[in-house]
Amino acid sequence: MNILIQKQWAGMNIEELFRNIWEFPKKVIHELRMDKAVTINGQELNWKTPLKHGDEIVITLRETLDLDFPTSLPLEILYEDDYLLAVNKPEGMATHPNENERNSLVNAVAFYLKSIGAAPKARHIHRLDKDTTGVVLFAKNALSKVVLDRMLNDRKIKRTYWALADGIIKNKKGEIAVPIGRDRHHPTRRRVSKTGQYAITHYNVLETFFKENLSLIECSLDTGRTHQIRVHLSYIGHPLSGDKLYGGSSNFQRQALHARKLEFIHPFTLVKIQIIAPFLDNPPIFEKYL
Structure with a gap:
């Protein structure tokens, strides 16, 4: 694993990078030190040596x-x-x-x-x-x-989902903050439960389609609970279209949910990364509503 030292890290040493920037576990840091698994510009140097912009760290990992x-x-x-x-x-x-x-x-x-x-x-x-x-x-x-x-x-990796929900959602923006737990009456279903795990979903209505009785929405998550978007939208009376498990209509062959985008600052290059996923369905689900 090769990492080039960025300007922001110049003056730090390996120990500081591992502990404070990337927050490697203590056990991992100890193993890297004991294995002599880290070199700087091809040499085994003291871990306290200040690093310069453009230095190359090479980490040899245990398989x-x-x-x-x-x-x-x-x-x-x-x-x-x-x-x-x-x-x-x-x-x-x-x-x-x-x-x-x-x-x-x-x-x-x-x-x-x-x-x-x-x-x-x-x-x-x-x-x-x-x-x-x-x-x-x-x-x-x-x-x-x-x-x-x-x-x-x-929450330094932002996940954005697109969904088609049944019904016309009146509030253009909203937050659904209710805990989610297991449904003891069903092996895979989840439900809103006071004793469940903390969960927050943010949504933004992109478009409404009165003829089809659908709302195209964008969702982002503060938490990542199982079936979170599906449970939360069903809870507010607008289940995902096609999501039969949570009361959705039979408009589509599956729940109309697509993980559209990831955004984050790359931890090793510090470049802003944005990844957009094209739609894959055939026959299409989302395309005619865009």
Whole structure:
């Protein structure tokens, strides 16, 4: 893993970068030090040595033994660099596999990584429901995952979804802040529950279609609970169109939810990244409403 020192980090040392900027766990920092896994411009230097703009840090990572099972499946790559990968998930594909199913996005990404000579370990940073489409972010190594996981938890990765909701939503902007828990009467369904997990969804109505009785909305999340958008929209009386599990109409073959965009500052290059996922449905769901 190669990282060029940016202007903002000049004068810091390796210890400060690892602890204060990227917030690597203490165990990871200790392992890197013990393994002598870090070089600066090709040399093993003291970790307290101040770094200069343009210096190159090379981190040699331990390879994980817990590798994924690669499966050859179509994969649309939206963004890729040495640290991370963003792909466009189609409907009907689970994000990660289970005991009986290895045709997941994780398996497809593992196959791609193997094809480019990398270890087939697909580290997803977040996930989408099986019938939700759109962008999913993966880390290409263990350290990238540590940093991206923390960024997601700290809401430094902005996720924007587009949805078609049943009915005409009158408020052009709104916030749904109610906790979500399991539905004890159904194995997979979630529900609003006082004892559930804290959850906030923000929405913005982009367009309303009175003839079809639909609202096109943009959603962003402060939290990432299972089925969060689906549960919250159903709670306010505007379930996702096509979402039969939560009371939606049968207008579409799946819930009309698409992870449209990811935005964040790249943790290792400090470049602003914006990733937009094209629509994948055939027949189309969103296109005629744009």
